[in-house]
Amino acid sequence: MRGKYQRQLVGVLGDPVDDNPTVVMEQAAFDSEQIPMDYLTIQVKCGDLEAAMKGLRAMNFTGINITMPHKGEVLQYLDEISESAQIMGAVNTIYWKDGKLVGENTDGKGFLKSLKDGNVVMEGKNVVILGAGGAARAIAVELAGAGIRNIMVINKNSDHAQLLVDIINKKTPAAGSFMPWEGCVRIPKDTDILVNATPIGFLDDEKPDIQYKELPKNLVVCDVIPNKLKTSFLQEAEKYKLKTFNGMEMLINQGALAYELWTGRKAPVEVMKQAMRKEYRES
Ligand code: NDP
Numbered sequence: 001m002r003g004k005y006q007r008q009l010v011g012v013l014g015d016p017v018d019d020n021p022t023v024v025m026e027q028a029a030f031d032s033e034q035i036p037m038d039y040l041t042i043q044v045k046c047g048d049l050e051a052a053m054k055g056l057r058a059m060n061f062t063g064i065n066i067t068m069p070h071k072g073e074v075l076q077y078l079d080e081i082s083e084s085a086q087i088m089g090a091v092n093t094i095y096w097k098d099g100k101l102v103g104e105n106t107d108g109k110g111f112l113k114s115l116k117d118g119n120v121v122m123e124g125k126n127v128v129i130l131g132a133g134g135a136a137r138a139i140a141v142e143l144a145g146a147g148i149r150n151i152m153v154i155n156k157n158s159d160h161a162q163l164l165v166d167i168i169n170k171k172t173p174a175a176g177s178f179m180p181w182e183g184c185v186r187i188p189k190d191t192d193i194l195v196n197a198t199p200i201g202f203l204d205d206e207k208p209d210i211q212y213k214e215l216p217k218n219l220v221v222c223d224v225i226p227n228k229l230k231t232s233f234l235q236e237a238e239k240y241k242l243k244t245f246n247g248m249e250m251l252i253n254q255g256a257l258a259y260e261l262w263t264g265r266k267a268p269v270e271v272m273k274q275a276m277r278k279e280y281r282e283s
Pocket of ligand 1: 198
């Protein structure tokens with residue numbers, strides 16, 4: 001039982017972390033539901049994660065988000081890890097269950113929820129993912145679990161791509177393949193869903209170097225960039241009348257899942273959406 005002044009603590013650990021906007025939507029959600037919980041944005045440098053995780057246990061945090069560069073390293077400091085987070089080798093949300101500190105990865109689940117809410121059929125479909133980093137990995141594992149048949153990774157660094165293709169082929173029911181990203185790349189004609197999982201468009205108005213004019217007619221186009229409703233990539237896709245999904249929705253969905261793991265309650269998703277939209281309109 002907590003007294004009048006004690007607050008429950010959650011937050012995010014990472015470095016750099018000062019521009020991480022998760023506090024905006026999580027705090028708005030806690031406040032709107034009158035939950036006495038504070039979301040802290042905490043810089044933890046490389047080499048300090050073990051101490052930070054001990055501190056988290058000692059201070060009885062309710063949970064925490066983990067961001068770069070700690071998503072992989074944090075696995076060794078947990079009592080349990082969800083199956084999909086184990087496959088990805090990355091955790092972004094930590095919570096308590098039956099006295100154990102459990103690691104989950106909500107990134108790909110948040111992406112998947114956007115597609116499901118948009119009634120996108122996944123069974124037997126072909127996906128192309130641009131990029132092979134943490135976001136690509138989380139999305140690939142969840143899509144494979146949702147019935148996607150083939151996942152092609154298009155990436156510049158072939159070693160990074162091969163690591164992801166190996167995970168898809170060895171640890172998921174989907175078939176993975178790799179296409180090198182050389183110059184302006186052509187997306188295969190039988191692609192159903194295209195995902196930009198690179199940071200292109202985050203800090204500027206750049207878009208991935210692909211042949212937009214030749215994109216398949218019924219392609220679903222998705223972006224992971226969390227700080228814009230319409231990136232240049234999605235704007236270009238919409239010129240060709242393609243259905244699009246943005247990264248802000250993915251961010252809100254993954255944050256809603258974290259909220260539910262920490263509070264045991266359904267997240268006020270509309271409140272979280274409004275908070276994020278307001279934040280990015282005004283910044
Ligand atoms: P990583 O650094 O792990 O991976 C980045 C990937 O993008 C690498 O494969 C890299 O290629 C590729 N890449 C980077 N720049 C370029 C470029 N100019 N041209 C082609 N490929 C490029 O990053 P993350 O996967 O963690 O994050 C990627 C993006 O996803 C970020 O913008 C992040 O904000 C966003 N994100 C959004 C979330 C959401 O909820 N909306 C959740 C998580 C992440 P290479 O291997 O060749 O180096």
